[in-house]
Amino acid sequence: MALNAQRRGEHGAHDHRVLTLDADSDHPRALVGGKGRALGEIARLGLPVPPAFCLTIAWCRECAVDPHAVLDEAWPDVLDGLKALQERTGATFGGGERPLLVAVRSSGVTSMPGMLETVLDVGIDDAVADALAARYSPGFARDTLDRFRRGYRRAVHVDPPTDPYEQLRGAMAAVLESWTSDRVLAYRTHHRLDEPDRVAVLVQAMVFGNLDAESGTGVLFTRNPATGSPEPFGEWLPTGQGDDVVSGARDCETLDVLARTMPDVHDELLAAGIRLEQHGADVQDVEFTVEAGKLWLLQSRVAQRSARAAVRLALALHDEGVIDEAEVLARVTPAQLRAAMATTLAPETRLAARLLATGLPASPGVASGLACTTSDAAVDASDAGHDVILVRPTTSPDDMAGMVAARGVVTEVGGATSHAAIVARELGLPAVVGCGSGLGAVVDGTMITVDGDSGEVRAGALEPTVWSAADTPELHRLDDIARRVSPLRVHADGDHPALDASEDAVAAALASGLVDARSPEPLVATLVAARLGLAT
Known part of the structure; x- marks a missing residue:
């Protein structure tokens, strides 16, 4: 009221x-x-x-x-x-x-x-x-x-x-x-x-997660936001407050630890997550605090997710009858699709390079660039035309400009629900967190590769491979859905007018009455055409 x-x-x-x-x-x-x-x-x-x-x-x-x-x-x-x-x-x-x-x-x-x-x-x-x-x-x-x-x-x-x-x-x-x-x-x-x-x-x-031994704070994702797997995922920090988790200043435990120490609270948390996901018809990011053994929910929002997780989760929710095909296409943006089809490292390439650090794979994908240990340095290097990897002890909101300028993110401390992890997933940046103190001083100014799939940081700029619709079941299914809806048939080759996969180019093609086109990004162009078709 x-x-x-x-x-x-x-x-x-x-x-x-x-x-x-x-x-x-x-x-x-x-x-x-x-x-x-x-x-x-x-x-x-x-x-x-x-x-x-x-x-x-x-x-x-x-x-x-x-x-x-x-x-x-x-x-x-x-x-x-x-x-x-x-x-x-x-x-x-x-x-x-x-x-x-x-x-x-x-x-x-x-x-x-x-x-x-x-x-x-x-x-x-x-x-x-x-x-x-x-x-x-x-x-x-x-x-x-x-x-x-x-x-x-x-x-x-x-x-x-x-x-x-x-x-x-x-x-x-x-x-x-x-x-x-x-x-x-x-x-x-x-x-x-x-x-x-x-x-x-x-x-x-x-409510106070720092009150006593039966208190703490954490984050629950109702499904894994990095990989798209269906299992609940999150972190738990005994005797802490929420800013301890987000800042990455303290190492968190998995939710399995909460399940062992306070099983009733853990069960109540997961049940609440299910209700919130059903209510929102999407994967939820739930902030919670336990005070003297009592669960309190502080926030629930649609979970930020990696590009590949976006594809997998949209398809999974469709399979469960939660969303229809139109909503599947609405929940995977062209930018996410491009990122989902971005690079991974072949095993022989990865193992041939010197391993610099390991941490938690917070956001999948692979990126190489010049290691910069401040946001200002990352912005300057990016403006000078370099690909950049931002390497920080831990990120904070003040690092936003550096993260936007970077191709990937590495932190020395922090977990999978830290600021660096959450924002990297939202921006579609490969990220590895919690790599150990002192890494920045070792790699500053050198070329490194971040592997957000394996949780590794390796020396040099490594040549990646591509996650493609031809050999990835999730992308193949998304392609099928988009083609059923799209008013434009987009081909990888053939004697058809050439088409850029941008929204403006696809919209112009649809307005001209084009029904067949050729694009170097056929899946992306098909998705764009399908989304535009549904919007009209």
């Missing part, structure tokens, strides 16, 4: 500036963003989600002029939202025997994993830390206070104020201001995102 109805009436255009997110809410994505929409859907499914409220996109469109002026005007409604959050949790923000801490997160219309700011544990000061120590343990209180101070300095770039309300205001302003950061602009430019809407700001009650 909307908060502060009388004030909403006074402000006309801002009727929906602060909204609660719960089982009774059904707010559109365009108003509360993807994450805000997901929280409501999780709650409506009866799954455990910490309560939250949202400063909506309808209000935040004005933050381009002055985010702080937005907060000045919206602050009374924010305080109303915080009051409602206290009533729903039975905890008190800023003090009391049972203190309420909150997470401040972004919620954009378009998912941009890791690009915008997040501040956790907002609302803690020395007195609140003392209350947490008395209620739980001194170690937990000290760890939470330290985490908050580090996270606030990173996101807001100043020392945190002692006043919890000023902390909340500063964290919300940091989320709003991050929309115009260099990394977000690089991301949006790369993905050609030009929607005018800005970002919603979520304020959600904290």
Whole structure:
């Protein structure tokens, strides 16, 4: 429901500036963003989600002029939202025997994993830390206070104020201001995102994965996003918070460890994943926290996946009756198809090259290039015409420009659900993560090859082979579906007009009434024609 109805009436255009997110809410994505929409859907499914409220996109469109002026005007409604959050949790923000801490997160219309700011544990000061120590343990209180101070300095770039309300205001302003950061602009430019809407700001009650030995945090993919295999996939970090997983700062365990240590929680998590996948009719990326043995779901979104996984998963969901053939073609883009048919290393080629490091195969494919250990160096080398491999201790949103410039990504630490892994899959970049400290210093300035299929980094620029429709069952099936739908028959050879596989060229061919054409990329051109045919 909307908060502060009388004030909403006074402000006309801002009727929906602060909204609660719960089982009774059904707010559109365009108003509360993807994450805000997901929280409501999780709650409506009866799954455990910490309560939250949202400063909506309808209000935040004005933050381009002055985010702080937005907060000045919206602050009374924010305080109303915080009051409602206290009533729903039975905890008190800023003090009391049972203190309420909150997470401040972004919620954009378009998912941009890791690009915008997040501040956790907002609302803690020395007195609140003392209350947490008395209620739980001194170690937990000290760890939470330290985490908050580090996270606030990173996101807001100043020392945190002692006043919890000023902390909340500063964290919300940091989320709003991050929309115009260099990394977000690089991301949006790369993905050609030009929607005018800005970002919603979520304020959600904290649950603590760092509370005790029966607490932790993790990520569940309902199917493997790197390979497309049907088994659940994810990572689990005992006694940690979510930023530990995404940053790659700590080594995570597999979900098998959670199954051994807390089998009931593991079973509940997998069951929730199945319900969320069925509800969304697609593979889900589920962020979760376990607090003192209780499961909480923090987010569920359509999982970013590698190009080959996109093909396999679309076909698998079709085989299960979840999506029809038209949706199969909608879920595999021409860019993904090109990447899916990109290169792998023949065994004799791979084994003949010197092995530099092994890690987790976070995103499949093969790429060679000049190893660059900073994002600035990667951008400069790419601008100079070099193929580049970005090699970092771990990536963060500030590395977005370097990742966009690179052909592949390697990190020294981090797991399969770290920032580097998630963004590399989204960008279609081969990636190997968790290769061990010191690798960057060894390879900087040399030519290396990243094998995201085997999880290896080898010396030199190695000659790859191609995953083709002729010898790959998944691509052959996709080709069959596309040809049944396509209004244009595209051939690899023959006496037909030549056709580029770009969308503009295919659209022009269809408009001219062409029914047969020849293309160096027949499968891609057929897919483009099929998608255009379905769109009309």
